[in-house]
Amino acid sequence: MFGPIRLPLNRTIHSYQIELSAGPSHYLYSRRKGEAVEQKKLLGRGGSFFLEPVEPVHLNLKISKTLMIELADPVIVMPGVSQQVFLTFPIEMMLTWREGKRVVEVDTFSALPRKLALYGDPNQGLLCHYWKSAAQFVPPEVDMAIEGVLSLTVQNFTERPIDMRKGVFLAEGMKLYYDKRGVSMAAMMLIKESGVAETVFLEKPARPGMTRSHEMVSAGGLLSGHGRFVMEYGL
């Protein structure tokens, strides 16, 4: 489903019908969902097109660059434990036009409507993209047009059991991998104090041979923390 695209493209992905065709000096792109149609004319020739899963924050990138995954059921993490659990995350697909080192976003869409949530209090909290997932001990079977699998290693460095209900992740550090079977990410959550944890993504595909998606959210500079996020408003 993901990867380089051969033209002309005419593909149904979930509820979307996407088309991309080449003209003499341009390309025509359209995405239909029911009666709603998004069309774009791309002036220029050459380069190649890719459809890839991207960081699931692009549909509202101006509002937030963070993803909150709320657990369907809370998880209790005992002191000193380092355990892997599997969550799901929403898939956002992006069609990009690449020419040399230049990568241009043509369109981004998601099969399911997306929601936002506030992490923290209304005065100084942080708006996040919202997703709800069960924590499982084996990788779940999912529809790769809708969900990917996040392998999360939770480590509790405190001396007390921690009630974990959510994880918040920064898009700047996300590393997505895909193949014909699915989309994956790997991350760690380091619980450092009661109610405080740090999340960070790992360069680790779920299976050998997976392709890494182009990272569309770049780190914001030397002080960006390289994708680390400190959850200071509770777990």
Added chain:
Amino acid sequence: MRFLSFTLYHNTTVQDILIALTILGGALIVVRLAIYGLKRGLRESVSKDHLEILVKIITYISYTLVIVSVMPYVGVNLSGLLLAGGVIGVAVGFASQNILNNFLSGIFLMFERPIKMGQSVSIDGVGGVVEDIRIMSTTLRNFEGLFVRIPNQKVFTAVINNFVANPVRRFEYVIGVSYACSTSEAIRVITEVIEEEPYALVKPDPVVFVDSLGENSVNIMIRVWAPVEHLFALKRRLLEKIKNRLDLEGIEIPLPQRVVWSRTMALAPEPISSIDTSGFSPIAGSATDSATDRDELLS
């Protein structure tokens, strides 16, 4: 070159004046170049309003230093000026209390920063977008696009509503549904519509509940949190969607109801309680229609 040593007043020569003018002109150019470089250098790393404040502070300090430095050349004795300044300052201070108040308020506003440039605010009942925070006044572009200047003293002492200071805000509606409809069904439908809206936040949770049993309807309170940037658009869109969906689901939003009795009954000599109302029926209708109904009944 003899004219350079020509004394204009006291011990001040043409040369002194020329030196003073050169220093003034050079300093103005240097300050402007420095400000330009500062703006370019910090444009990416410092927010626009922080940069504006920094630029203003540096500009005012630089101009003050330049003026003080050229004063000896034009024959102004700084020590004498300080002494005289004390006396004059008292007199001027009394005369220019408002100016001084505005100036000091401007300084405090720049440090306290209850409002920032580009934010939607309401100051002393005047709503608009903050265009600039100057040393003496704050300017807004009100929601009709008019330029509004508010003296800083007023801004400093006024009640300020900053509509975008927090990342999220809550809005609410009260929607009345008919007593004949199921309120739990109405709540389910409204909740579904809220869930379909991407900008209606999941957390803090939206709340939908029966708020009161009104005269004409069961009043359902709806409270939704939204990002401040999208609040007004969402508020407008969501109400329309709720109305349309309730219509679609056959849940009636009733008009105010009033019971009207015919005139023959109202004029009856017997006390109302003793009237035999068998054979009469109350006519229910909206309040706006009641006058018409009455006229029809009386004719």
